[in-house]
Amino acid sequence: MSASILDPTGITAANVAVAPTLPDIMPPVKARKGFFGFMRQNPAIAVGGSLVTLMVLVAIFAPLLFTTDPTALAPALRTREPSAMYWFGSDMLGRDIYSRVLYGARVSLLVGFSVAVFASIIGLTIGMISGFVRWADSIIMRVMDGMMSIPPILLAIALMALTRGSVQNVILAITVAEIPRVSRLVRGVVLSLREQPYVDAAVAAGTRTPVIIWRHILPNTLAPITVQATYICASAMIVESILSFIGAGTPPTIPSWGNIMAEGRALWQVKPYIVFFPAIFLSITVLAVNLLGDGLRDALDPRMAKRI
């Protein structure tokens, strides 16, 4: 630390003998302002964000988008190929797959967003406690280690096997499976933030711990938590579809993408479209959320972007 105030880098002609000019690794960034400027600079956020928004709108306005009752049976019109009447075809009970897929977006998005929010809040709390209360830290982290040694999907399966299938239970099961990872992340961030000079300064100034947490620690955990939350959202949607697909998730009476695929499973060799349409919607939605996460990571936390 020989850097002086006038020359913060400490580089002088004396201590750097030969300094070849290196090409700029980062191209000069043109400052763009406003919402559209931000979007142009972060295409991943723009593309991912608009696809997610579109899917949310589809889910909300599903009744208005030329759908019929997604649970209405029409035994005479079973397994029709996609046509003008059944845009995505009909399933083995004669239900309209287009309507089911659109309504299915509600379940997937609800599960994804709820798990992301709950897992973040609970993980944030546990991580904070772990990072600040020394005696609790070792206990909490051993418990988290133990939970992390159960593969998340199996943990969710075990939880679902013990409860009756409902959307709430699916959300609960996936949240429990995600909590250890968020807690670890927050704890790591808190531990490194505690070493920051501004936190030392706050302590020296006599700031009470709750105020330090609120003012100095919490705001700095929000960026990594937000990024993590988008990834959790994406993985929760996949886990929900997997649970429903194997019959341990959303009850079959509620149309969800996993359920539609589970029902189409028996017929997929002859009627592949039953599986195909929900699969496309699920993949695109998860892809959009992942893109959003990548974009947010690059925009909010350039250091993390370099690592992964």
Add this chain to the structure above:
Amino acid sequence: MFAYIVRRVLATIPVMAFVALFVFSLLYVAPGDPAAVIAGDQATPDDVERIRASLGLDRPFLIRFGEWVWRILQGDLGVSIFTNLPVSTMIQQRIEPTMSLMIITLILAVSVAIPMGVVAAWKQGTVIDRTVMGFAVLGFSVPVFVVGYVLAYVFALELDWVPVQGYTPIKQGLWPWFRNLILPSIALGTVYIALIARITRATMLEVLQQDYIRTARAKGAGQRNILFLHALKNAAVPIVTVIGIGIALLIGGAVVTESVFAIPGLGRLTVDAILRRDYPVIQGVVLLFSFVYVLVNLFIDLLYTILDPRIRY
């Protein structure tokens, strides 16, 4: 070194004990009456009582847990509610397909993903790099059963190159066994490949900027030597770590892949057990998979000292 290995092995015992406790106590913390849930909606009160007694739900928690752990240590995982067979026997009958699938997937994923990541890092910023990274994002986003169905539709139904579904035991010949597992392992491996390729690229990018790489270049080492000898060796620790953590993805994915391709393995057993609410079987499978996962990661921890001699404990 030896002391470290002993300490590290001993350290897994509390983790495994915790996993056991957790899996066991799930039965008690679940909302509602687990015996009634397991018995299902059509059960008579007698059925519920029978299940309650067979799961030991009518006795104190700690006594039950003690007995249960003691039996597990002797290799007894309990008895299936549905088939009345010992869970350990059921697992033994189903373990070969799952092990085959996971080992082939592991070999496939590692041998595809690492070169992909290395080349992406080497050609950073080019079309190749972007393609690999694009594939990685896609691989994370497309669920394993979707990949499975698409592959099965194209290569089995349309092109008829490989069987659509099923499993042939290895006893009936290596090729029939392998042929059945090609599509499932590609489907299962997709996420895993994406994960490993991504971390390989990231670590390689960091390593390629090190001084010793410049030194290697300066002394005239060939590009392939630099990438795969000098750089990859130094990037090994994070890559191997992710391969170990990713085993969790394989385990979760195997459950689904086996359903898609009708492979009679542990995943199929799990799914059947869920549909029948056969909790002892679910407990047994979750416990087995978790222990395998812990042991794989123990092995990887021990591997660090070989991969990076600077790591001394």
